[in-house]
Amino acid sequence: MNKILKVKCPQCDIEFNYYNSLFRPFCCEKCKMIDLGHWFQETYTVPSKPSSIEEAQELIKEVEKFQQEQSNNEEN
Numbered sequence: 035m036n037k038i039l040k041v042k043c044p045q046c047d048i049e050f051n052y053y054n055s056l057f058r059p060f061c062c063e064k065c066k067m068i069d070l071g072h073w074f075q076e077t078y079t080v081p082s083k084p085s086s087i088e089e090a091q092e093l094i095k096e097v098e099k100f101q102q103e104q105s106n107n108e109e110n
């Protein structure tokens with residue numbers, strides 16, 4: 035079943051089908067990474083702490099794992 039939900043990418047403002055994008059709510063990986071970059075800049079208020087970078091990298095892995103699980107669930 036093909037679901038269609040047209041949304042605008044919060045990063046580049048392009049309209050796309052929400053269910054077609056692996057990187058939602060963004061239209062593509064690039065927009066997702068740009069947004070994560072902004073997010074990290076806000077997170078790294080204390081850049082002298084390397085442990086927070088590792089924590090953030092762990093968080094990226096968790097997010098990616100979660101998104102993969104989400105897309106797997108939808109294929110079933």
Ligand SMILES: [Zn+2]
Pocket residue numbers: 043044045046047048060061062065
């Ligand atoms: Zn985009």
